[in-house]
Amino acid sequence: MVQSKSELEAWYHDIDPWKYRKDPDDAYRKKFYLAILEDLGPAFDRLLDVGAGEGWITKDVLAKEKHAIEYSDLASDRFPDSVERVSAPQGKYDLVMTTGTLYTQYNHAEIAETLVKAADVDVGTLVFIGGIKDWLLPYDFGTKIRHFEFPYREYIHVVDVYEFTHEIKWGWLQ
Numbered sequence: 001m002v003q004s005k006s007e008l009e010a011w012y013h014d015i016d017p018w019k020y021r022k023d024p025d026d027a028y029r030k031k032f033y034l035a036i037l038e039d040l041g042p043a044f045d046r047l048l049d050v051g052a053g054e055g056w057i058t059k060d061v062l063a064k065e066k067h068a069i070e071y072s073d074l075a076s077d078r079f080p081d082s083v084e085r086v087s088a089p090q091g092k093y094d095l096v097m098t099t100g101t102l103y104t105q106y107n108h109a110e111i112a113e114t115l116v117k118a119a120d121v122d123v124g125t126l127v128f129i130g131g132i133k134d135w136l137l138p139y140d141f142g143t144k145i146r147h148f149e150f151p152y153r154e155y156i157h158v159v160d161v162y163e164f165t166h167e168i169k170w171g172w173l174q
Contacts, residue, residue: 003105006073012054012074020056025153030057033099033130036159037061040126044160046093048086048118050111051101055079063095068112092125096164099130102137110137119164127162164171 011017020026034057037044043062052058052068052075059066059080061170067086070076076085082147102108119125119141129143133156142165149158 001086007073008072012072015078016054016056017030018053023153025151026090028150029152029157030060030128032148032150033057033128033159034060036148036161037095037128040146040161041095044092044093044095047064047095048089048093048115049083049097050096050114050118051106052079052083053100055083057097057099058083061095061097067093089114092120092123093118094123095126097130098127099128100132102129102131102139103135104137108137108139112141114142116164121164121166125164129158129160131158131161132156133158155159 002081041062043064045063046065047058047061047067048062049058049068052070052118054075055068058068065104066083066153068076068079068083069086079085096112096115100117115127119127129139132152136158141162143163144160145163146159146161149156
């Protein structure tokens with residue numbers, strides 16, 4: 001069952017409900033993400049983060065323009081000034097990302113479709129996906145150029161980076 005908006009709002013009633021700012025595993029995960037992105041960039045023109053939570057990762061990605069889609073109003077109210085909330089992609093982006101959202105409890109198909117709508121081969125879009133290995137659903141966003149696995153809390157965390165291609169074929173998108 002997909003988590004409802006009211007459940008998300010209840011979850012984000014407290015600031016930092018995941019305790020990202022206090023957990024050393026999350027500090028490491030964030031540094032790891034940013035190191036990968038710096039190696040790929042080192043800076044991007046336009047970033048879209050889908051399911052950005054409170055913008056904890058988004059705010060520190062080197063990008064001239066940072067857009068984020070977040071379904072919780074409470075979480076998005078906590079976005080840093082450098083992150084603009086949008087309800088849909090505003091054109092094409094050279095970096096689209098989602099972390100911890102391509103799971104069965106979220107509307108993963110809509111999230112993946114949003115990433116595809118924001119990506120473009122001509123722009124050279126990179127698609128950055130992060131999540132817990134055992135929970136992450138297997139989406140293909142093009143040519144995989146990076147793959148990492150590392151311990152995260154009691155799980156294994158995965159990061160995949162794709163060069164977006166037009167050859168993506170999903171039954172639900174056709």
